Amino acid sequence: MLLREVGYARPGSLGEAIELLAADDGARALAGGQTLINVMKARAGSPDALIDLAGIEELKGIELRADGTLEIGAMATYTELVESSEARARPIIGEVCAQIADVQVRNRGTIGGNLCTSDPTNHLPPLMAALGAQMTIAGAGGERTVPASEFFLGVYMTAVGVGEVLTKITVPAGRSDGFAAVTLGVEGTCIASAAASVNGGVTIALGCVDAVPVVLHPGSVDEDAVREAVRDANLDPPSDVHAPSSYRKHLAEVLAVRAVNQARS
Amino acid sequence: MSTTTAPETTEVEAPAQDWKGQSVPRKEDRRLVQGQGVFVDDVKRHGMGYIHFVRSPYAHAHITSIDVSQAEEMPGVYGTLTGEEVAALTDPFFQISSVPGANLKDYALAVGKVRYVGEAVVAVVAETRERARDASELVEIEYEPLAAITDARHAQDDGVPTIHDDAGGNLMWHGTYEWGDLDAAFAEADKIVTIDELHFHRFNSTPLECDGALVEYNRGVGQWTIHTNNQFPGFAAIMMGPAMRTGLDKLRFVTQDIGGGFGNKITSHPQLVACCLLARKLGRAVQWTEWRTDFHMSMSHGNERWFHETEVAVKSDGTLLGFRTKALDDAGAWLRYEPLGGVIWAQVTPGMYKWRNIRVDFTQVATNKAPVSPNRGYSRMQHLWFTERVIDIVAKELDIDPVEMRKRNYIKTEDMPYETPNGCVYDSGDYARMLDIGLELIDYANIDQRRLEATARGKLLGVGIGSTLDSGTNNFGQSRMINSELQFSGNNEVATVKLDIFGEIVVTLGTTPQGQGHETTAAQVVADILKCSVDDVHVRAGHDSYWNSHAGFSGTYASQFAVTGLSAVKGATDLLAAEIKKLAGAVFGGVPEEALELADGGVRIKDNPDAFLPFMACGAIINANNAGLPEDLGVTLNCRYVYRPPFEVPDIERKFGNLTLTYATQIHVAVIEIDPETGAYDIVDYAAVDDCGKRINPQIVEGQVMGATAHALGAATHEHYAYDEDGNLLTPNFYDYHVPHALDMPPLKTAATESPSPFTPLGTKGMGEGGGAGIHAICAAVQDALRGHGDAIVSDSCNPYHRVWEMLQAPAEAGGRVSVVDA
Amino acid sequence: MSTVTTSRSIKVTINGTTYEREVEARKLLIHFIRDDLDLTGSHIGCDTGNCGACSVIVDGSLVKSCMLLAVQADGATVETVEGLAHGDELNKLQQAFKDHHALQCGYCTPGMLMSATALLRANPHPSEDEIKKGLQGNICRCTGYWNIFEAVKAASE
Structure with missing residues (x-):
């Protein structure tokens, strides 16, 4: 419960935040804090400084463009995504966010924090990978855009570098999506998860089976094709106290089929 | 009726018959739904120090050196306690086991060796919680790791490490129980079903509140006051007193509200000893909060x-x-x-x-x-x-x-x-x-x-x-089946029921409730005997050794309150009812007890209900207006009863x-x-x-x-x-x-x-x-x-x-x- | 330009009273509430943000005060269990918890009440499933939850 000493600043603009983050490579951006504060409580991580993004207007808001593209500010909370009428353009986003943790965490936790944490058990990395989202990252040198499939680099590691901030998640139009998970307790931590999108081609992203989401493109939505795609991925999932590797490997196949079936229905 | 305790609104209608058997709303709830409960971590004292335990990262290791000097030099740090000090200041805890388990040398902190991940090795005390943890990171402990045994099935294999050298191996206790005639039963059987494993x-039950204590030491009288959520103070006292080389009267246990126990809060005595030693060593109140991770790892x-x-x-x-x-x-x-x-x-x-x-x-x-x-x-x-x-x-x-x-x-x-x-x-x-x-x-x-x-x-x-x-x-x-030399048998619990000076009915228990509603059920039992409302019965919240309403087995554990606790309440209330009648008989000028009855918050003559003495008058007469009462009356209106179940050894x-x-x-x-x-x-x-x-x-x-x-x-x-x-x-x-x-x-x-x-x-x-x-x-x-x-x-x-x-x-x-x- | 500091002065209004204090940046809101302000009704039952015993309402939003630094609450309006009753009179939800035996040890109760308060504000007549979902973030180890569900249902009627 007792954090190490830490600095804190609450910048009012994105530029200021980037400056503060660039000034100290031990500084970390603080979004909703629903993971980071816990890590610090355990003293498993101890940033020199927390740059609180809560006061930055540019990072807020959920917008629906005329072409159906969703632009989600990185500081949008899960609750906002559940309740937002704009986000309903891609209903799976609200459906999945409603399953994350609990009311309290959904009120504070943000899409940007969820993605930047890159915890393999998180819901949103595989979902965003399946939806083909684009991540906008801002730094001193300006903005760049990275597709979700390239955003996640490892456990707790993403394309966001020192002195950079994830500002926006852009989700293309589409409606035929699915998500399935086996969790620790009802709507608990994911033991294995799969997200699918069949808008045009078929994209599946598997969670909890590797350090980052495993993205697959089966040739069709047929169960056999989906199962074959998962088998061909030669998954070697981690074992832990909640599941042996073999079980996760099996679930990946089952959940991929279920996610695709939901997407088709 | 005037009262000396906090007024309580009457919320409960009197039942047609007994209060017992009714789902009377709990007396405890009014404070708890307002956040007015007093749990151990809510108890504070001026200048108190916060304890942080440095815990073992190894499951099994020799401790080769401990250096607390840097930690002690940190600003805001009040002091530390090591296993070496504990071993000098205390004796090992009494062991229930016969040999080989009897040979274990168990102290409040690890001495020379750690035996599980999370075992407390050093305690650090500082002016804030955060600072205590900061300083604990400066404690330098060198370990020489040993192989660990985590599967009981292999604990006695050849060549496995011995966890307790004093026990000469990893066997702690063995006993064979056999009743009836096994050979005859298996001979008579049509089938024998064998199950390999x-x-x-x-x-465990993970009560939502973890363990904790606030301990004060009164140097003048050599006494510790231990505000804690330990659920079996009777057991903690007999473990702690001999280890600390002190009489049990020097250990005052106090609790009010306990955030769940489920048995898990019986064995906090090692940490409580560490708290006591630190309160004495540092000359200030010390506070220990066990965090969830500590609880899971060690309790x-x-x-x-x-x-x-x-x-x-x-x-x-x-x-x-x-x-x-x-x-x-x-x-x-x-x-x-x-x-x-x-x-x-x-x-x-x-x-x-x-x-x-x-x-x-x-x-x-x-x-x-x-x-x-x-x-x-x-x-x-x-x-x-x-x-x-x-x-x-x-x-x-x-x-x-x-x-x-x-x-x-x-x-x-x-x-x-x-x-x-x-x-x-x-x-x-x-x-x-x-x-x-x-x-x-x-x-x-x-x-x-x-x-x-x-x-x-x-x-x-x-x-x-x-x-x-x-x-x-x-x-x-039954403990003697484990160790025939133990001198325990039977069971007991204590309740004291009194009429105070203004006639308040005050009930004191020896128990340490953790959500079981003792205040309510005790009041129901009392109200039926004294023929009053449950609202008229004030049951003290929690446990305090100073109340002198406890005995060796006092506590709340092992499914017994409805028997031991409530039987003690019944016993004490029966005594009080008899005393009230005895007093009234004397006041009414020699009316025999059989001619009296309790009703409507007082005592009256059955055939002459106008002859009525309210409890307030009873309390006042005995406590403050007793001149002229018969010398041999033998009434105190303060009745302590020890319930002892009918057991043989x-x-x-x-x-x-x-x-x-x-x-x-x-x-x-x-x-x-x-x-x-x-x-x-x-x-x-x-x-x-x-x-x-x-x-x-x-x-x-x-x-x-x-x-x-x-x-x-x-x-x-x-x-x-x-x-x-x-x-x-x-x-x-x-x-x-x-x-x-x-x-x-x-x-x-x-x-x-x-x-x-x-x-x-x-x-x-x-x-x-x-x-x-x-x-x-x-x-x-x-x-x-x-x-x-x-x-x-x-x-x-x-x-x-x-x-x-x-x-x-x-x-x-x-x-x-x-x-x-x-x- | 904002600067990085390890402590700062904050102003928080809790149950109608405004408190101004200097706090270390590392101090959790729950410790600020319990230790610095002596409002000990909110509790701590875990150290991973799972149990919800520390739940409070910050600017109208239900949060776990162990996953928020006190400095993050600078300028905020906070509601805790101590603010629920009207003087000596329990509010409807508190009374329903009492009537339905929705608490045993009472340790989770303050957080549970705050979650139920937030739920009923957002959804005055929740279904049973909505009640469960609204309380998912609060662990109770005594009651098995059903009496809590009943109490919230009763308070919503």
């Missing part, structure tokens, strides 16, 4: 137990004749309450069945894991899970319906009181009727139809029964005797549906039928039933203190140790029958532990659902989804190994 896993895990080479003698019709098994209990690194678990199970030796010939070879070993101690259902739960597993495995192997199997073998109501093969006396109950009620609640008559419907949806439906006993009110004489040679006074009963029936593709399952229907004799407050009883059910369902599905082979706890917090949340709770139907205990003053039976009935029911339901789908035998008490899936995939490897031979 059954495993009851390690978990009171439930006993993990294995049952090997079980053989069951049974007739072809399912009549059970006897069994023999080898129980192997994993004590963890220290014997903090152990090896009492090695005998407590014997309170329920035959479970609910008419087995007359039983042999249990019981071995307890040490491992490099957190010490085990009581946990809701302590030791009986493990054994009852075993007997219920045996019933369902034998029923399956003999192709007998589990309901029929139970009814054929249940001890019958007409046989009550029933003496078990080991001399325990089951007081009352009608198990078969309770089972029928449970089955009806889940609509068992239509279960075949529901099974078909589930199959059509791709699900496997299973039904399971868990039938258990909640034995309560220990005869502590057990026969240690035969391991025979009555070990507990009452036997509450639980029969649970679970219906589950398994998703065969994932092994995940839902509990779709659930019934809990309870019988705890006379219920003083049915709503409180039902609350205990539902709470115990939730504990059992959590344990059956997810809760598990799992260790890796290096001795690291893999579930050290509520993130990985998943307890049931609101969405996890299945539909729950409850029912109650009342079979009054013939052995208790109020017909009550202790209850609340629940015997783990839900664990047994879920295991049985999983096994039932797998029938025809691999037919795995459920051999582990914890069945997370992956284990169910494994049983579907590879039933022979993942399930239990069972054989049946014709005798």
Whole structure:
């Protein structure tokens, strides 16, 4: 419960935040804090400084463009995504966010924090990978855009570098999506998860089976094709106290089929 | 009426008859729903220091050096305590065990060696919580790691490291229990069912509030005041006093509200000793908050137990004749309450069945894991899970319906009181009727139809029964079966009931309630005797040694308050009622007591209700206006009563005797549906039928039933203190140790029958532990659902989804190994 | 330009009273409430943000005060269990918890009440499933939850 000493600043603009983050490579951006504060409580991580993004207007808001593209500010909370009428353009986003943790965490936790944490058990990395989202990252040198499939680099590691901030998640139009998970307790931590999108081609992203989401493109939505795609991925999932590797490997196949079936229905 | 205590609004209408038996709303709740409870972490003192324990990162290691100098130099740090100091200032804790466990040298902090991850090695005290933890990071400890033992089954193998050199090996305690004639039973049997291995896993009830203390030392009188949430101060005192080389009067225990206990808060005495030493050393109050991770790593895990080479003698019709098994209990690194678990199970030796010939070879070993101690259902739960597993495995192997199997073998109501093969006396109950009620609640008559419907949806439906006993009110004489030199027997509890100067009725208990509603049920008992409202009865919250209303076994544990606590309350109130009449008789000028009655908050002459003396007058006369009273009146209106249950010292040679006074009963029936593709399952229907004799407050009883059910369902599905082979706890917090949340709770139907205990003053039976009935029911339901789908035998008490899936995939490897031979 | 500091002065209004204090940046809101302000009704039951015993309402939003730094609450309006009753009179939800035996040890109760308060504000007549979902973030180890569900249902009627 007792954090190490830490600095804190609450910048009012994105530029200021980037400056503060660039000034100290031990500084970390603080979004909703629903993971980071816990890590610090355990003293498993101890940033020199927390740059609180809560006061930055540019990072807020959920917008629906005329072409159906969703632009989600990185500081949008899960609750906002559940309740937002704009986000309903891609209903799976609200459906999945409603399953994350609990009311309290959904009120504070943000899409940007969820993605930047890159915890393999998180819901949103595989979902965003399946939806083909684009991540906008801002730094001193300006903005760049990275597709979700390239955003996640490892456990707790993403394309966001020192002195950079994830500002926006852009989700293309589409409606035929699915998500399935086996969790620790009802709507608990994911033991294995799969997200699918069949808008045009078929994209599946598997969670909890590797350090980052495993993205697959089966040739069709047929169960056999989906199962074959998962088998061909030669998954070697981690074992832990909640599941042996073999079980996760099996679930990946089952959940991929279920996610695709939901997407088709 | 004027009062000297806080006014309490009258919220309860007087019942037509007794207050007992009514669901009177709890007196405790008014403060608790306003955040006005006083829990241990709410107690503060000027200038207090915060304690942070530096804990071992190794499961097994020699401590080669400790350097606290940097920590002590940090600004804001008040001081430290090391194992070396503890060893100089205290003696090892008294050991309950006979040899070899008796030889353990257990101190408040690790001395020379650490034996599990999370063991406290150094304590640091500072002006803030954060600073204490900062300084703890500056304590330099060098370790020389040793190999760890985490699997009890290998603790006695050749060449394994010895955890306690003083014990000469990892065996802590061994005893053989045998009753009846095993040879004859196996000769008479038609079939012998052999079960290779059954495993009851390690978990505990994780009360939401962890342990803690605020300790003050009064140097002038050499006394410690220990504000704590320890739930068995009587036990803590006898552990701490001799170790600290001090009289028990120097240890004052104080509690008010306790945030759940479930047995897990019995063995905090090592930490309390560290707090006491620091309060004395630093000359200031010290405060210890145990955090959740500390609790999971170090506090009171439930006993993990294995049952090997079980053989069951049974007739072809399912009549059970006897069994023999080898129980192997994993004590963890220290014997903090152990090896009492090695005998407590014997309170329920035959479970609910008419087995007359039983042999249990019981071995307890040490491992490099957190010490085990009581946990809701302590030791009986493990054994009852075993007997219920045996019933369902034998029923399956003999192709007998589990309901029929139970009814054929249940001890019958007409046989009550029933003496078990080991001399325990089951007081009352009608198990078969309770089972029928449970089955009806889940609509068992239509279960075949529901099974078909589930199959059509791709699900496997299973039904399971868990039938258990909640034995309560220990005869502590059973401890002599563990160690014949122990001088404990019987049991006791104390209550004091008085009329104060303005006539307030004040009740003082010796107990340490943790949510059981003692203030309310005690008031109900008092109100019936004094013929007043429960609102007129002031029951002091919590426990304080200064109240002098406690005895050696005072506390709240082991399903006994409704017997020990309320019998003490009844005894004290009966004494007070008699004194009130005696006083009134004298005041009225020699009216005999038989001519008087209590009514309407006072005492009156039956034939002349106008001759009325209110309690206020009684209190005032005795306390403040007593001139002229007869010299030999003998009335104080302050009545202390010690309830002592009727026990004999057990026969240690035969391991025979009555070990507990009452036997509450639980029969649970679970219906589950398994998703065969994932092994995940839902509990779709659930019934809990309870019988705890006379219920003083049915709503409180039902609350205990539902709470115990939730504990059992959590344990059956997810809760598990799992260790890796290096001795690291893999579930050290509520993130990985998943307890049931609101969405996890299945539909729950409850029912109650009342079979009054013939052995208790109020017909009550202790209850609340629940015997783990839900664990047994879920295991049985999983096994039932797998029938025809691999037919795995459920051999582990914890069945997370992956284990169910494994049983579907590879039933022979993942399930239990069972054989049946014709005798 | 904002600067990085390890402590700062904050102003928080709790149950109608405004408190101004200097706090270390590392101090959790729950410790600020319990230790610095002596409002000990909110509790701590875990150290991973799972149990919800520390739940409070910050600017109208239900949060776990162990996953928020006190400095993050600078300028905020906070509601805790101590603010629920009207003087000596329990509010409807508190009374329903008492009537339905929705608490045993009472340790989770303050957080549970705050979650139920937030739920009923957002959804005055929740279904049983909505009640469960609204309380998913609060662990109770005593009651098995059903009496809590009943109490919330009763308070919503």
